[in-house]
Amino acid sequence: MDKYGGKAREYASLASKHCIEKWDSRGTWREDGPAGTYVSFTKYLAPGDLSEWRFGSEVKGSNQSLPFNKNNDMGQVAMLLHRITGEEFYRDRAEKIFFRMKRQFQYFDNHYVWNYWEPFGPWDIDKEKNLPRHWVGVHPYRNYQAGEVEQIRDAYHNGIVFDKSDIEHIIATNLTVMWNGDLKSPDFENSNITFVPKRKVPEGTHFTMTAGTLWAGLLDFDRTVRELYTLSFKDSEEKSRSQVIFENVTNKNAPGFSRKYADDSVEVPALEFSECPYLNMAVLMPSVLERGGETLVACKAWAGTGTLETSLYSADGSRRICVLDRRELEGGGDGLAGIVIFPWDGTNPDNGKRLSGIYRVRWTFKDSFRECPVTVR
Secondary structure, X not given: OOOXXXXXXXXXXXXXXXXXXXXXXXXXXXXXXXXXXXXXXXXXXXXXXXXXXXXOOOOOOOOOEOOHHHHHHHHHHHHHHHHHHOOHHHHHHHHHHHHHHHHOOEEEOOEEEOOOOOOOOHHHEEOOOOXXXXXXXXXXXXXXXXXXXXXXXXXXXXXOOOOHHHHHHHHHHHHHHHEOOOOOOOXXXXXXXXXXXXXOOOOOOOOOOOOOOOOHHHOOOOHHHHHHHHHHHOOOOOOOHHHHHHHHOHHHOOOOOOOOOOOOOOOOOOOOOOEOOOEEEEEEEOOEEOOOOOEEEEEEEOOOEEEEEEEEEEOOOOOEEEEEEEEEXXXXXXXXXXXXXXXXXXXXXXXXXXOOEEEEEEEEEOOEXXXXXXXEO
């Protein structure tokens, strides 16, 4: 620390100023209870004129919540700043970012599936179309999830949000759902293959492949992942940097779940996952409902046809208080299919009385359900 401490603090100061303070001052950080997200900036420099920032709400993506991978990049910066400075502000920021991602995971058959992007607040909804401003689903042509798993790995090692069971569920996704089980000729489908068939690469686009790959971010935890990873080197004439690191660092230690930068007994925020194969999005925008306001209640079904019931339950989920909405729904693998969005103002539709307290919203579809906690003030 005596040799490199000064330079480390210098870099930490730069990162704090340009990655955290700058974007906070520009209003791009939003919170909802224990979760948070960054949104795209709304001011731009015009081509050929860099003299002033101009408001550009018409620019695609302005004031739109960032996808998970970009949020997680900031989460990684915040984790590093916490390790260097010890300031809890940065740990809290990382926790809010990764908590937001984890609470949107879909759980069924002992594995997780998560989308590339999901709406976080009312600003993410196209009010005229009553649809999200961006498609919701797993990216069919880019392996963004491989990078997101590496970000999740880093959060785990820092004692942020994820626990051993989360990593085990992600391993199951990669090795049970995605992998063909063949060690000699391994092949991988995308993580949503259970209900969303593989798409052909569209002609005339910049996409060159379909998604689905080994998640190398799991190398620390699983021996089979390591066996599959070594196969990627078999045709290499000379060792790559990745191979050297794997052979001389990663593979020198047995796979396991010991955290690198936090105590293994660290407690992470509790989250309950109900097992639901059909609803790949369930979100309240916001989850804390202030008096005089409203929340947007939104879900998406990626498969199935049937009755969708959206109800309000007691905080412990034992008692149904009222039905908020009931309709017929047809799910679809397309990113804007099978979506239901409606506003709720915190009143009981059965008697018109304003509620107050902590509850949970439950979406029930085809004999399974997802839930989100909601606080009505």
